[in-house]
Amino acid sequence: MAKFQAPKGVSEYVPDRSNYFEYVRSTLIESARNSGYQLIELPVFEDTELFTRGVGESTDVVRKEMYTFEDRGGRSITLRPEGTAGVMRAVIEHNLDRGQLPVKVFYSGAFFRAERPQAGRYRQFYQVGIEAIGLSDPLIDVEVIAVADRAFKALGLRKYHLEITSLGDLLTRENYLKDLRSYIEELPLDEETRTRASLNPLRLFDDKRSEIRELMQKAPVLMNYLTEESRADFESVKSLLKRLGIAFSVNERMVRGLDYYTGTAFEFVHSELGAQSGIGGGGRYDGLMEQLGGQNLSGIGFGLGIDRVLLACEAEGIAVPENEKLDLYIVPLGTGDESLIIAEELRSRGLRVDLAFGERALKGAMKAADKSGAKYSLVLGADELSSDVVSLKEMNSGESESVTLSSLATTLIEKISNLGEHS
RNA sequence: GUGGUCGUAGCUCAGCUGGUAGAGCACUCGGUUGUGGUCCGAGAUGUCGCGGGUUCGAGCCCCGUCGAUCACCCCA
Numbered sequence: 001m002a003k004f005q006a007p008k009g010v011s012e013y014v015p016d017r018s019n020y021f022e023y024v025r026s027t028l029i030e031s032a033r034n035s036g037y038q039l040i041e042l043p044v045f046e047d048t049e050l051f052t053r054g055v056g057e058s059t060d061v062v063r064k065e066m067y068t069f070e071d072r073g074g075r076s077i078t079l080r081p082e083g084t085a086g087v088m089r090a091v092i093e094h095n096l097d098r099g100q101l102p103v104k105v106f107y108s109g110a111f112f113r114a115e116r117p118q119a120g121r122y123r124q125f126y127q128v129g130i131e132a133i134g135l136s137d138p139l140i141d142v143e144v145i146a147v148a149d150r151a152f153k154a155l156g157l158r159k160y161h162l163e164i165t166s167l168g169d170l171l172t173r174e175n176y177l178k179d180l181r182s183y184i185e186e187l188p189l190d191e192e193t194r195t196r197a198s199l200n201p202l203r204l205f206d207d208k209r210s211e212i213r214e215l216m217q218k219a220p221v222l223m224n225y226l227t228e229e230s231r232a233d234f235e236s237v238k239s240l241l242k243r244l245g246i247a248f249s250v251n252e253r254m255v256r257g258l259d260y261y262t263g264t265a266f267e268f269v270h271s272e273l274g275a276q277s278g279i280g281g282g283g284r285y286d287g288l289m290e291q292l293g294g295q296n297l298s299g300i301g302f303g304l305g306i307d308r309v310l311l312a313c314e315a316e317g318i319a320v321p322e323n324e325k326l327d328l329y330i331v332p333l334g335t336g337d338e339s340l341i342i343a344e345e346l347r348s349r350g351l352r353v354d355l356a357f358g359e360r361a362l363k364g365a366m367k368a369a370d371k372s373g374a375k376y377s378l379v380l381g382a383d384e385l386s387s388d389v390v391s392l393k394e395m396n397s398g399e400s401e402s403v404t405l406s407s408l409a410t411t412l413i414e415k416i417s418n419l420g421e422h423s
Numbered sequence: 424g425u426g427g428u429c430g431u432a433g434c435u436c437a438g439c440u441g442g443u444a445g446a447g448c449a450c451u452c453g454g455u456u457g458u459g460g461u462c463c464g465a466g467a468u469g470u471c472g473c474g475g476g477u478u479c480g481a482g483c484c485c486c487g488u489c490g491a492u493c494a495c496c497c498c499a
Contacts, residue, residue: 060497257498305499366459
């Protein structure tokens with residue numbers, strides 16, 4: 001029988017790289033938690049219509065990238081291609097918007113898009129996202145951006161930058177798009193490009209071909225259509241970002257892939273990732289909640305691509321910190337039972353402990369201790385059991401000291417916490 | 424979805440103009456009896472992505488297929 005392989009284009013993480021993945025994900029989540037966002041855990045599949053109405057019929061995501069199927073009850077189901085629509089559905093369904101506003105939630109999980117895979121672009125990929133719903137205020141726009149920026153900085157990323165723009169309110173967009181369409185109509189375009197433009201004229205700003213870029217140089221710019229209020233909000237966002245020391249550039253031609261964005265929109269781009277350079281992006285959405293049957297509340301949020309952030313970290317040579325490693329590795333010499341009992345006792349005290357299984361030779365077991373990255377190791381043989389004293393070895397220095405078995409846990413806990421303070 | 428490149432041991436790769444597979448790393452054991460990271464020795468490991476075809480003979484040639492990768496499209 002042929003070997004099974006994972007389905008085409010999915011991203012999956014196995015040891016040791018999965019440690020790196022977990023570190024990246026938890027760092028992103030911690031940034032959201034530090035800002036008061038709470039977990040919202042949602043299904044990975046939803047009613048297809050939630051996405052066609054929420055994300056927008058004209059988007060590529062809906063038109064050709066959704067995993068849609070019929071369940072046994074004849075319902076049309078779609079694997080979630082993005083997070084915001086589902087969050088809005090849940091907020092409405094559970095009346096979360098009836099309490100204090102804004103509602104602040106974060107999510108983390110798998111998303112699905114049936115695209116041609118590439119490094120950094122997968123059919124099943126992972127995102128951490130946040131949403132702040134029910135408040136239209138530059139303050140919250142900036143907070144949302146700051147959550148992402150702080151997460152990236154916490155990871156130690158440097159080679160990324162933030163681009164922002166304002167897409168204006170719904171009416172502004174309507175006026176602008178009308179003018180943009182009539183401008184594009186006059187351009188000498190091939191059939192395919194024209195079709196793309198008719199679905200979303202903003203796309204042409206993103207075209208890689210230089211002749212198109214040139215044609216679009218003189219196209220009307222949305223920024224000039226903004227109402228006084230939008231303009232003022234955007235100014236507030238910019239000055240607040242500056243005061244927070246968050247570097248950014250204004251990209252008046254930014255294009256977002258989802259239809260629902262209004263007002264502030266932003267994107268984090270990393271310079272070492274090739275074509276799939278966006279490590280996160282988001283923006284405000286004024287009409288979405290109402291569009292999905294809720295009250296008329298505005299919200300703002302982002303999605304960060306864990307897979308891409310991980311690639312970015314690797315590209316910058318960022319390592320997983322030491323404290324993710326084991327505290328102790330036990331090498332039993334014919335003392336499997338006792339070793340496991342001691343390990344369990346230490347583990348229940350909160351220490352990270354592993355041991356060598358399978359009657360390995362001392363040399364091999366010490367090698368395993370080394371590979372595990374554990375901070376300390378100890379050998380447990382008949383001598384130790386009869387004397388109740390073990391030789392606790394600090395792996396980096398190679399030095400060891402005698403510790404009684406009964407004080408092993410407290411000694412280790414003390415040593416580990418001292419290490420933490422010094423590093 | 425479109426086009427280019429690639430697919431040999433767990434990993435990185437070598438394999439000359441076709442003659443039935445190799446290196447380094449990793450792994451296991453050992454270097455006189457219980458302490459790893461260096462060094463030395465020994466050992467295990469592959470249906471050469473999969474399926475067809477050409478040939479006396481294919482890892483090397485042809486076709487298909489699956490997958491990865493790069494760019495486009497799009498996006499996290």
